[in-house]
Amino acid sequence: MKPIICFIDDSGFEHELVRDEIAPCAPDVEFVQAYTFDEALDRLGHRIPDLFLLDLWGQDPEVLEPRVTPIDELRTRVAGFPTLDHVYGGLDEFHGDLTNEYLKRLFAVVDCWRTLFEDVCDRIGQNRKYGIGNLQQARQRYPHTPAVFYTRKSLIRDAVAMVKAGINGLFIKPTGVNDDDTRRRTHDYAPFLLNELRHIMAVGRSDTSSVFGQNHP
Numbered sequence: 001m002k003p004i005i006c007f008i009d010d011s012g013f014e015h016e017l018v019r020d021e022i023a024p025c026a027p028d029v030e031f032v033q034a035y036t037f038d039e040a041l042d043r044l045g046h047r048i049p050d051l052f053l054l055d056l057w058g059q060d061p062e063v064l065e066p067r068v069t070p071i072d073e074l075r076t077r078v079a080g081f082p083t084l085d086h087v088y089g090g091l092d093e094f095h096g097d098l099t100n101e102y103l104k105r106l107f108a109v110v111d112c113w114r115t116l117f118e119d120v121c122d123r124i125g126q127n128r129k130y131g132i133g134n135l136q137q138a139r140q141r142y143p144h145t146p147a148v149f150y151t152r153k154s155l156i157r158d159a160v161a162m163v164k165a166g167i168n169g170l171f172i173k174p175t176g177v178n179d180d181d182t183r184r185r186t187h188d189y190a191p192f193l194l195n196e197l198r199h200i201m202a203v204g205r206s207d208t209s210s211v212f213g214q215n216h217p
Contacts, residue, residue: 002030009055021187037137050201052138052147058130066125081112
């Protein structure tokens with residue numbers, strides 16, 4: 001009997017990527033795909049999955065009026081962000097730990113954009129509750145089945161939440177400049193991802209070790 005990977009994601013495009021670019025590279029594995037945990041239960045029936053492959057970010061039903069942030073508001077916020085002039089200004093004359101100072105200044109720029117991204121996502125109703133909720137249900141229903149997140153938009157705070165939730169691994173979805181490029185990158189990434197998932201399944205359902213994957217080197 002083929003091992004079963006249960007993929008739960010709220011995006012039709014992501015389901016298309018798994019169905020067309022990843023699953024064909026693994027004829028030895030059965031993929032059960034669903035948009036919600038309840039749908040996954042229906043599709044699994046009495047079968048027990050060997051691994052859950054979970055999207056992290058999804059629509060939060062508690063956000064009653066999701067909306068796109070107006071561009072003028074974003075422009076106003078971005079105008080106040082530190083620039084590369086802030087990063088490099090006076091750096092040649094800096095006395096002390098130059099490497100730390102340089103990276104600290106650069107991260108101040110990154111952190112502003114990260115905070116902006118989180119705020120925009122909150123307003124439009126996208127957050128990690130979707131994935132964490134599916135993980136919690138998977139743990140309750142199938143306590144010995146490993147689960148990993150497969151996500152594109154996760155940030156450092158998400159990683160902290162995932163570790164606290166006891167995830168077995170984290171893998172980053174390839175992202176291209178457009179949908180076709182994303183499809184190509186996903187196809188190229190599939191063998192690496194599948195080998196990692198096979199390893200996690202081989203370790204056994206009772207093992208609690210974690211594997212945190214990255215994009216294909």
